[in-house]
Amino acid sequence: MDLEEQCVSPEAVICVVDDDDEVRESIGTFFRAAGIKVAKFGSAEDLLAWPNLPTMRCLITDLTMSGMDGLELQRELRRRGREVPVILMTAFPTAEVRERAEAQGVSSFVAKPTDPETLLAKLEALLSW
Template sequence: MPAECHTIYVIDDDASIRRALGRVMTSAGYAWESFDSADQFLARTDLAENACIVADMALIGMSGLELQQELNARHYRFPVIFLTAEDSEEIRNVARNAGAAGFFRKPVDTQALLDAIDWALHEPQQEPSEPDSPLV
């Protein structure tokens, strides 16, 4: 059972995905908040310290990868797990180089996602290998 002090931030422009992931987080015992855009998330000033982000890569406005780069630039070390409907080796490599803690194709296996969240919350976060890599 996850510690109560961990918060999962779900960022997806699809309300049904946010609701579904919220139910998964609740059933796993995580506190969670959802946002429909990266900009809405970044506007928050009271973010939890022990948190993980689950974000769609293809958000409207700022993409998930751009969000990861902005977090890196602001020196936020939240683990980020990406979800995507369109997968490719190139996208996975760019996400990995940006410092992503995980990468899943939609529809996501919820147990695999929860395992990745648990791992990401308990492993030290690595510095991104190429913080200024071009976005796909």
């Protein structure tokens, strides 16, 4: 996790979880430039250990990561009572993956590489900003 992104204030934040540093940085930089508070994490486990988890308003996560994957992360958040919109990113956008994600209640699904403007549009649609 980026220490500067711990977000100690109670403001709602968008959490980005991806084990690819470049993807996290690109999305984080774009969202911050758009005035959106963002916290970035290199793994699902890092997000789950974050003390400010209650401030998360939306999760943008990669499907395939070392350790817990994006769908497992969503299930664990639900188990903990954290229901938030989830945008799932994957480099392998097969019909099977999309069906699994939709069956689990993923809010939106995007193929990687992901254009930050596409993510912003999906985020705005989900959160009605």
